[in-house]
Amino acid sequence: MDYDAIVVGAGHAGIEAALAISRIGFNTLLVTQNLDAIGRLSCNPAIGGLSKGNIVREVDALGGEMAHLIDSTLIQYRILNRKRGPAVQAPRAQADKFSYCRLAKETCENQNHLDLFMDTVVDLLVDDKEKKVVGVKTKRGHNISAKAVVVTTGTFMEGRIFIGEFDAQEGRLGEEAAIGLGSSLRRMGFQLGRLKTGTPARVDFNSLDFDKMEMQKGDDTIYPFSFANDKIEKEQMPCWITYSNDKTHEIIRENIKRSPLFGGKISGKGPRYCPSIEDKVMRFPDRDRHQVFVEPEGSGSCEMYLNGLSSSLPEDVQNAFIHSVEGLEKAKIMRPAYAVEYDFVFPTQLYASLETKLYENLFIAGQTNGTSGYEEAACQGLMAGINVCQKLKREEPLILGRSEAYIGVLIDDLVTKGTKEPYRMFTSRAEYRLNLRHDTADERLTKKGFEIGLASKEALERLDEKRSKVDTVMALLSSHKVNSQNALEALRRPEVTLSSLENEITDLSNFSEDLKSLVENNVKYAGYVKRQERQAEKFNNMEKIKIPKDFDYEKVKGLSSESKEKLEAILPLSIGQASRISGVRTSDVALLMVYMRRRNGK
Ligand SMILES: Cc1cc2nc3c(=O)[nH]c(=O)nc-3n(C[C@H](O)[C@H](O)[C@H](O)COP(=O)(O)OP(=O)(O)OC[C@H]3O[C@@H](n4cnc5c(N)ncnc54)[C@H](O)[C@@H]3O)c2cc1C
Numbered sequence: 276m277d278y279d280a281i282v283v284g285a286g287h288a289g290i291e292a293a294l295a296i297s298r299i300g301f302n303t304l305l306v307t308q309n310l311d312a313i314g315r316l317s318c319n320p321a322i323g324g325l326s327k328g329n330i331v332r333e334v335d336a337l338g339g340e341m342a343h344l345i346d347s348t349l350i351q352y353r354i355l356n357r358k359r360g361p362a363v364q365a366p367r368a369q370a371d372k373f374s375y376c377r378l379a380k381e382t383c384e385n386q387n388h389l390d391l392f393m394d395t396v397v398d399l400l401v402d403d404k405e406k407k408v409v410g411v412k413t414k415r416g417h418n419i420s421a422k423a424v425v426v427t428t429g430t431f432m433e434g435r436i437f438i439g440e441f442d443a444q445e446g447r448l449g450e451e452a453a454i455g456l457g458s459s460l461r462r463m464g465f466q467l468g469r470l471k472t473g474t475p476a477r478v479d480f481n482s483l484d485f486d487k488m489e490m491q492k493g494d495d496t497i498y499p500f501s502f503a504n505d506k507i508e509k510e511q512m513p514c515w516i517t518y519s520n521d522k523t524h525e526i527i528r529e530n531i532k533r534s535p536l537f538g539g540k541i542s543g544k545g546p547r548y549c550p551s552i553e554d555k556v557m558r559f560p561d562r563d564r565h566q567v568f569v570e571p572e573g574s575g576s577c578e579m580y581l582n583g584l585s586s587s588l589p590e591d592v593q594n595a596f597i598h599s600v601e602g603l604e605k606a607k608i609m610r611p612a613y614a615v616e617y618d619f620v621f622p623t624q625l626y627a628s629l630e631t632k633l634y635e636n637l638f639i640a641g642q643t644n645g646t647s648g649y650e651e652a653a654c655q656g657l658m659a660g661i662n663v664c665q666k667l668k669r670e671e672p673l674i675l676g677r678s679e680a681y682i683g684v685l686i687d688d689l690v691t692k693g694t695k696e697p698y699r700m701f702t703s704r705a706e707y708r709l710n711l712r713h714d715t716a717d718e719r720l721t722k723k724g725f726e727i728g729l730a731s732k733e734a735l736e737r738l739d740e741k742r743s744k745v746d747t748v749m750a751l752l753s754s755h756k757v758n759s760q761n762a763l764e765a766l767r768r769p770e771v772t773l774s775s776l777e778n779e780i781t782d783l784s785n786f787s788e789d790l791k792s793l794v795e796n797n798v799k800y801a802g803y804v805k806r807q808e809r810q811a812e813k814f815n816n817m818e819k820i821k822i823p824k825d826f827d828y829e830k831v832k833g834l835s836s837e838s839k840e841k842l843e844a845i846l847p848l849s850i851g852q853a854s855r856i857s858g859v860r861t862s863d864v865a866l867l868m869v870y871m872r873r874r875n876g877k
Pocket of ligand 1: 289315395396431549648
């Protein structure tokens with residue numbers, strides 16, 4: 276074998292997969308179409324946000340890379356939803372897109388056991404008798420063998436971009452599509468579909484009138500994404516806010532027939548939470564304006580991203596509607612908005628390890644599995660990489676639970692329920708979101724990351740140190756009285772904060788702001804968290820009853836044929852997962868549970 280593993284594509288999923296496998300010690304090849312596009316931020320150069328910020332911190336806790344990349348290259352930072360409950364707060368940062376990409380490349384280049392190679396994978400080498408993947412074939416004719424392959428093709432697999440009447444075989448504007456692998460996967464028996472996404476125009480900073488827009492600054496304090504960084508001190512860049520108006524909407528309505536979406540040229544489904552401006556105008560005719568964030572793409576660039584004006588209308592129409600917006604009257608378009616349509620693999624064809632059910636040693640991650648977003652891609656890449664290593668070590672896959680991590684929720688949703696439109700993570704998808712706060716990701720996952728050989732010993736030591744500091748703060752609170760009430764009890768009251776107690780318990784000022792905020796959240800929400808933990812425990816009992824991969828459902832007498840068909844298609848690995856398959860009856864889950872308990876001798 277040439278390599279232990281090959282990762283196809285160096286986007287956000289590919290980087291994490293390749294770094295994880297090589298860091299655990301296996302010889303890895305990362306094949307990608309263009310070495311200068313490693314870790315490119317295709318759309319908005321921003322990392323994090325609601326539930327996505329939590330995912331970045333989970334990736335970091337397990338030993339992944341994304342948090343380091345954004346901490347080093349951010350140009351604006353904000354905690355979203357600061358005034359709301361801790362379960363829905365999350366960090367978000369605007370990246371310098373050029374530095375992000377350069378650092379991602381440098382990190383991969385300097386990683387031991389990792390080789391980089393510029394080429395396009397057009398086919399997979401397979402052992403059809405054993406139903407195993409054994410390598411890749413490239414466009415320039417290289418056959419490279421490996422014990423495992425991770426496919427992360429993003430928006431490039433049979434990609435096509437659209438700008439009004441214009442279309443081209445590209446995965447991003449100006450970048451060739453990856454043609455071949457989609458047909459190859461179809462030939463192997465996989466079911467593939469088409470999805471689409473879009474991006475707004477980038478306009479020249481020097482052509483904008485900022486006096487007509489509202490400035491939005493970053494937070495004063497930057498709390499790093501990575502648990503390894505104590506603080507980040509950096510000058511931040513502002514963003515601006517403006518709005519579309521009646522004139523903008525009129526121009527769009529008049530030209531809607533020229534949109535490839537409305538004209539029927541694009542068949543793939545787009546993300547409903549991130550619609551194009553023409554979608555918003557047509558779907559919400561009563562709205563008289565839509566918000567537009569004008570965001571810098573980097574400190575060394577004049578390109579400004581028009582967040583909220585994603586479109587696939589022709590360029591003359593884009594020019595006209597952009598110029599109708601206040602502050603953008605003289606905007607010069609540097610890159611037009613466009614839509615891209617690409618092949619994705621229906622993710623119910625994967626186990627929760629992200630290995631395919633049809634072919635052994637083939638793992639799929641990122642946008643190829645129907646998701647949208649850098650963070651969603653990165654976490655899948657990381658988990659696929661980890662599970663390649665678990666497989667090579669002949670150990671059980673690492674599967675995170677829904678009550679343990681957003682990553683667990685995302686992968687379980689994909690492989691159990693599947694998706695027909697670009698899947699994005701939301702806090703509301705997580706039943707136990709109070710347990711999945713971004714500031715507890717290290718407590719939930721670092722030990723696991725260490726055990727599988729990825730998170731460092733220093734990370735584990737840092738966690739121990741943090742725990743002991745938390746204990747010290749708790750002890751300080753328990754041993755002090757405030758207005759004749761125990762300080763710990765007082766802190767449970769909504770109006771009392773840890774900072775307000777600092778005058779009376781001066782030792783509290785020795786601790787960092789993020790540690791104090793963690794303790795405050797722990798204390799204030801302890802009751803809710805306990806309740807969720809009890810619910811999660813019940814839920815986890817169902818997860819613990821395992822079902823073998825090759826289980827014959829004929830053995831369970833009385834199963835309805837509809838449930839049997841669904842179970843045979845998804846091949847759940849636990850009773851818990853079986854219970855979440857849509858269309859499987861509760862009575863059938865009960866039958867299966869009784870059977871499995873008896874079979875396991877319980
Ligand atoms: C126009 C556009 C708009 C978007 N809009 C949004 C949005 O609004 N919101 C959002 O959250 N996300 C958006 N995204 C999606 C975001 O870019 C992706 O979710 C994220 O980049 C996915 O990461 P990935 O690693 O799966 O794939 P990508 O970042 O796409 O990376 C894939 C990499 O693999 C390489 N590659 C592909 N096939 C092969 C092959 N066969 N051989 C070798 N190399 C290969 C490619 O060259 C590329 O470098 C948008 C993307 C685009 C292009």
